[in-house]
Amino acid sequence: MTKKVKKIKNSHFGLLLNYLSINTLKAEYNEHALLKGLANNDSKAVETLYKCHFGMIQHFVTNNNGSFDDARDIFQEAMIALYEKVQHESFSLTCQIKTYLFSICKHLWLKRLQQMGKYSSPLNSEEEAISVTSDIEEAAQKDAAFDIMDRALNSLGEPCKGLLEGYYLNKKGMQELADEFGYTNSDNAKNQKYKCLMRLKKLFFAQYNIGD
Amino acid sequence: MNTMDDIQLLETIERYLLGELSPTEAAQFESMRKTTPDIDQMVVEHSMFINEMANYANRKNFSKLSEITFNTLFDAGAWTPVNEQSTTYKVIQLWHRYKKVTAIAATVGGFIALITTIMTLYFSPSLNGSQVLQLSKAIEIIKTNQLAQGNLLNEVKTKLPENAVLISGGTGFLIDTKGYIITNAHVLKGNKAMVISSDGKELNADIIYTDQAADLALLKINDADFVSPKTIPYSIRKKTSELGEEVYTLGYPRNDNDIVYGKGYLSAKTGFDGDSNAYQLQISANPGYSGAPVFNENAELIGIINTRQKQLEGVAFAIKSAKIFDLIAASDKTNGDFKNLKNQRSNSSSKSDRKKQISNLEGYIYNIRSFN
Known part of the structure; x- marks a missing residue:
């Protein structure tokens, strides 16, 4: 089985190299615009990325002991990694988006297979077009922080959770939140928001410091 | 501050x-x-x-x-989900390899099936007719045997009054430690009743209430020999059970007093002709099973067997257990009489070994005799 995984993987790699060689300046320009759109949560950019690259990942995952749903999850993870990477101002992609996404997905998927005990040989980064190890590690750290925040927020209960999500996630104004949650004025809502924030911070740091 | x-x-x-x-x-x-x-x-x-x-x-x-x-x-149909292509591929390979063998086998199989069908069609009218006849005969035999047994009982034991004529019989089960028993109304064709426990003890019982429409009846053991159990080892399910749920029943279809175990599954959430008060079960039920309790895997009581499909072997119908509560409410008995009913839990027997469950339940299931 291991042999099979490798064989299919390599055939993909060949396809990728092929694709790289016919790379044009025009495509490079489009890619830049695409990443800029991604950084700004442009739904058109996200759609383009899915349309252009998900098929490849679906093919890779389903040919390597995975299901369609696995492919979807893995691609979503890779998209998040790319999204968070382009958030940095210092961001630069030294390769094509396709190469990057494929490398991340391959890495994530083989890691998952390893965890399930379906793929035994160690991951060989030399085989990859680009090394994404540091990116993967960074993404894993962010995953941990995200999970802690998620748990902390969810254990708050209402109205705290809704109030904080409204303010920090959905960027709603204090007056809007006061109306939504039935506070007589925005000052009352603001006071409540800060009380909730203090609780959230306590919960968050209790977990976060253990993680360190 | x-x-x-x-x-x-x-x-x-x-x-x-x-x-x-x-x-x-x-x-x-x-x-x-x-x-x-x-x-x-x-x-x-x-x-x-x-x-x-x-x-x-x-x-x-x-x-x-x-x-x-x-x-x-x-x-929008951008992708078609294909799961685990590698395994599919293997199957396809296998298929190609064995295609010829399979084709031959299929042809032979088809031919045999065709012959069988023709023969069945040729012989079936007379066969079906005799089957139906045999079945009704069997019911007749049981009836006469029961009558004969009644006479025998009359001679040996004293509990059945003199000149009593056994009319009908079936199965019933305890729903309360005080001796309340549920059975089918059609089991009680006579106006008096007697119950026989699994260990052969005869007990006199009063017919408390019958609901012919629901085909349910409530009996109460009225006998000094009755030893009231501490608890009832099953609970009565109020919710409708799920399709395909494995069920089993315990009843007295035989002429002797031996309890018989039958296993099957719930095949429809409605009974005969879409009756929403009943379930359809895939279980072999013989005459005598009427009034037998139907349990699920957790030893929860989910229904009471009452009828069977004559044309289809193995199809029986059971009244949904929730109807028991309606019967109790209609029986004019105060809730105090059934105070244990609502708190019953399928405790010790739940999820335990089936054999253990059965030996646990046996003592709560009675052979019902009705006489005039």
């Missing part, structure tokens, strides 16, 4: 970090930060927290966007 200060401080820190303070306010705050290490620490901590919060918000919002995009494209 204290919390008010905290809130104010937090608000100031947040506004400072977001650059919302006026220049004079900001300068004031910075000098305060320099002189008070506690405040400085709070600023560092909060700035980190705000950063984490922003990351969280960004990822959460982006995940949603990504998911929606995927779903929209998927719904």
Whole structure:
């Protein structure tokens, strides 16, 4: 089985190299615009990325002991990694988006297979077009922080959770939140928001410091 | 007071970090930060927290966007999900390899099936007719045997009154420690009843209430020899059970007093002709099973067997257990009489070994005899 995984993987790699060689300046320009759109949560950019690259990942995952749903999850993870990477101002992609996404997905998927005990040989980064190890590690750290925040927020209960999500996630104004949650004025809502924030911070740091 | 200060401080820190303070306010705050290490620490901590919060918000919002995009494209048919192509491929290979053999086998199989069908069609009319006849005969035999047994009982035992004529019989089960028994109304064709426990003890019983429409009846053991059990080992299910649920029943279809176990599954949530008060079961039920309790895997009582499909072997119908509560309500018995009913739990027997369950339940299931 291991042999099979490798064989299919390599055939993909060949396809990728092929694709790289016919790379044009025009495509490079489009890619830049695409990443800029991604950084700004442009739904058109996200759609383009899915349309252009998900098929490849679906093919890779389903040919390597995975299901369609696995492919979807893995691609979503890779998209998040790319999204968070382009958030940095210092961001630069030294390769094509396709190469990057494929490398991340391959890495994530083989890691998952390893965890399930379906793929035994160690991951060989030399085989990859680009090394994404540091990116993967960074993404894993962010995953941990995200999970802690998620748990902390969810254990708050209402109205705290809704109030904080409204303010920090959905960027709603204090007056809007006061109306939504039935506070007589925005000052009352603001006071409540800060009380909730203090609780959230306590919960968050209790977990976060253990993680360190 | 204290919390008010905290809130104010937090608000100031947040506004400072977001650059919302006026220049004079900001300068004031910075000098305060320099002189008070506690405040400085709070600023560092909060700035980190705000950063984490922003990351969280960004990822959460982006995940949603990504998911929606995927779903929209998927719904539009952008991709066809193909699961585990590698295994499918193997199967296809196998198929190709054995295609010829399979084809021959299929042809032979088809031919045999064809012959069988023709023969069945040829012979079936007479066969079916005799089957139906045999079946009704069997019922007749049981009836006469029961009568014969009645006479025998009459001679040996004293509990059946003199000149009593056995009319009908079936199965019943305890629903309360005081001796209340549920059976089918059609089991009680006579106007008096007697029950026989699994260990052969005869007990006199009063017919408390019958509901012919629901085909349920309530009996109460009225006999000094009755030893009231401490608990009833099963609970009565109020909700409708699920299709395909494995069920079993215990009844007295035979002429002797041996309890018989039958296993099957729930094949429809409605009974004969779409009757919503009953289930259809795939279980072999013979005459005598009428009034037998139907249990699920957890030894929960889910129904009472009452009829069977004459044309289809193995299809029986059971009244839903929830109807028991309706019967009790209609019987004019105060709730006090059934105070244990609602609190019953399928305790010790639940999920335990089937054999254990059965030996546990046996003592609560009675052979019912009705006579005039």
